[in-house]
Amino acid sequence: MTLPNKYTKIQDEKIKTQLANFPSTRYMGSKQAILPFIYEVLSDIKFTTALDAFSGSGAVSYLLKSMGKSVFSNDFLRFCYHSANASVANNHQKLTSSDIEYLLHKHPSPKSFIIDTFSNLYFSKEENVFLENISANIRDMKKGFKQSIAYAALTRACLRRRPRGLFTYTGFRYDDGRRDLRISIEDHFRDAVKLFNDAVFDNKQHHRAYNSDIFNLPNNNQYDLVYIDTPYVSPLSDNDYTRRYHFVEGLVRYWDGLEVLEETKTKKFNRIKSLFDSKSTVYDGFSKLFDQYRDSIIVVSYSSNGIPNKFELQSLLSQYKKKVRVYEANHLYSFGTHAHKVGTNKNSVLEYLFVGR
Secondary structure (H helix, E strand, C coil), X not given: CECCHHHHCXXXXXXXXXXXXXXXXXXXXXXXXXXXXXXXHHCCCCCCEEEEXXXXXXXXXXXXXXXXXXXXEECCCHHHHHHHHHHHHCCCCCCCHHHHXXXXXXXXXXXXXXXXXXXXXXXXXXXXXXXXXXXXXXXXXXXXXXXXXXXXXXXXXXXXXXXXXXXXXXXXXXXXXXXXXXXXXXXXXXXXXXXXXXXXXXXXXXXXEECCCHHHCCCCCCCCEEEECCCCECCCCXXXXXXXXXXXXXXXXCCCCCCECCCCCCCCECCCCCCCCCCCCHHHXXXXXXXXXXXXXXXXXXXXXXXXXXXXXXXXXXXXXXXXXXXXXXXXXXXXXXXXXXXXXXXXXXXEEEEEX
């Protein structure tokens, strides 16, 4: 079923107004641009609790919260967890002006890993000093929502300050003159704190964010609906999120437990393994996932350029659900590292939503 043009906008003014507070993102695979499509499908389903199993940017989790649901967000990347913890799990807490000044004050004994490892790779010497100082102050904070806001804001500052928001290349090419590249990283951080503060709201429900492999997540039977948006295995590009975002993932962990590959130009770390990495394991990954949540309504976001294809995925889901309905919407991706690929027909795909009951 292909949804007509009227579904390109959310009609509910309260939800639309709330969604406007979610910090915009250029995160690879983010569903922010097609939230109206997702909303129209979900709004016809009765459910109270929802798991966003691969939350990524957190946009769908935020939509679910805006719809009044009790939301549980999970992602294997720590910086994605902090974004969801800051804006979805968090109903009340915000960073105050005194919190911000504390985070920006000179730390008595910052470490030097960033300065020593990433000199002249992504940021200037002064910016690396700033990152060492503020990350030390964040690590000294009590774990919780305020710390997550700080990490989410710092991550956003790094992504906005970096041309194309990627860490797959070194140096400062791709400077397209955007305003983001003229603003200091400290100002980006201050702006990002305001955005995440403004995103905080209370929908009178309980929420939680996880940073886990999806197959290790507890309480699998407590969700009325499970929304699944795995990394896509595609013949057109890789789905290695750690390669693109290794620096910010390392930053929020301060590289604890991560081994930097010194021989690489980008000083990345090894890819975090997943069944959804390759076509040799992705079919088993979906089968295992559908079996794990067979007692919940399963909603799968997917793309027409993904492996398995539409009919294979529908067949897999049908092994665990009696009724499977597929919705379709056109979408044009604008994400890329090469200017000649951005906005071309090769980035035009059908977005699917599979609903299994």
